[in-house]
Amino acid sequence: MGQDLRAYLSRLAPGVSGLTEVDRSVSPHDFEVTALLKQLDDRQKYPAVLFKNPVDLYNQPSPFQILTNLYATRSRCAEMLGLSSDDTRGSLARRYARLSGTSIAPDVLSQDAPVHDVIWTGADADIGRLPIVRHFAMDMGPTLTMTHVMRAPEGHYNISFAKTFYKWHPSEMVVSIHTRDMSRIVREYAARGEPAPIINVLGHHPAFHLGSLAPNAWGVNDYEAIGGFLNQPLRLAPSVTWGDRFMVPADAEVIIEGEIPPERKDVCDPFGEVARLYQAQCLRPIFQVKAITFRRNPIIQDIFSGFADSFPLGAIPKEAGLETALRPLFPNISEIHVPSSGCGVYVCYISLRDVQDGQVEAIGQAVFGRIGVLQCVVVVDADIDVFNEADVLWAIHTYPSLKDDFLPLTGDFAKHPGERSGFGTTRWGSKVVINATRPRHIAFGLRSEIPADALARMKLSDFMPNI
Secondary structure, three states: OOOOHHHHHOOOOEOOOOEEEEOOOEOHHHOHHHHHHHHHHHOOOOOEEEEOOEEOOOOOEOOOEEEEOOOOOHHHHHHHOOOOOOOOOHHHHHHHHHHHOOOOOOEEOOOOOHHHOEEEEHHHOOHHHOOOOOOOOOOOOOEEOOEEEEEOOOOOEEEEEOEEEEOOOOOEEEEEOOOHHHHHHHHHHHHOOOOEEEEEEOOOOHHHHHHOOOOOOOOOOHHHHHHHHHOOOOEEEEEOOOEEEEEEEOOOOEEEEEEEOOOOEEEEOOOEOOOOOEOOOEEEEEEEEEEEEEOOOOEEEOOOOOOOOOHHHHHHHHHHHHHHHHOOOOOOEEEEEOOHHHOOOOEEEEEEOOOOOOHHHHHHHHHHHHOOOOOEEEEEEOOOOOOOHHHHHHHHHHOOOOOOOEEEEOOHHHOOHHHOOOOOOOOOOOEEEEEOOOOOOOOOOOOOOOOHHHHHHOOHHHHOOOO
16 A cells, blocks of 8 residues: 555544544635634644535535644654654754655556546536635635646656645636746746646645655656655556546545646735745736546645744755755754744754854855755854754844844845745845854853753652642
């Protein structure tokens, strides 16, 4: 059997730290899903939530369930990638980096694929029959938030997250393609005067979706790369629309097959993005639906963008990329963390052992050269826990000189991400590295600590068992 979403969910414990099921009917396009998720976030509770009885866009009871908030804790993300739930720190990023360098050739099923249990084509393939979440007040409409797959004319498959906006049309959506590789594929088909095949994968094992975030080079077959994240071959089957000319993930929950016609675009956005800002309206390609296929008792996945559910999706691949790029250059790096306070987008904390002169600015240059969307790098000593933001903020408030240790960097990489990605605005023009390491050129007090042997000897549970 292939790795799938159901196998993963069966291992989640019920409750606030695992999976919570909601039996009452909800209307996803009336903000009823995200209204509940926001209240969970306010209480700092982050269960994965399965809405078992949503209504579709015609307000009719739906056979589809909605799963969301799945990625909201690093503990669950660690388990998705085969680690212990305790491996939430640097080991998680290093695991992701190792998996990004592996590939396993997919298997092609000789029998019927689970995702083809039910097939809707023609007039039956009506997007309005799905329960689709409308997330935020100013969103253009109900929006699907999961991964898409395209096949380049050269033959390799590319997988990436992208939003598809429902346009109150039974067979057309707008797909917000913004990655370099998928944009190139669309252009290549348009230059040939051909529609570009595309599928929207609305549910699979979570390692499938995490693996789709790895920044693979052009020409890499992402179906093979995903096999590395699953630790077994990804099972494929011929599509309903194109047969074996376009293979689809056999163990997906729901797949929408469609085509992007050459040069046809429509308005998409606003949408509340990962940075908790609305993206401005723009023109993006039309997605013409050809078929909707799904398993029995299907589950549609959704991402609660701009909240805890989306932050690890941005943070973990960035941490992994920086681990790979920086550690060979700076072997005294202790830990790297991209915190949720910056939405997994804007800020990075790095701790160092035995800081060398000039190293802090050099690290900042290397980080921004690797990941342009980041705006701020904070460098601290190794005794500061970069996964404890209170520790990092203490170092920022205590150690730096405002005059000497806030280092603005300019250059081609220093443009604000709003100029490229739509996040934020374009008023800011530089990035900053904060040297929050303890000053060594002057007499400066050491950080107060409890002796390690006393902490090991005195167990709180022995003296205060009710706490």
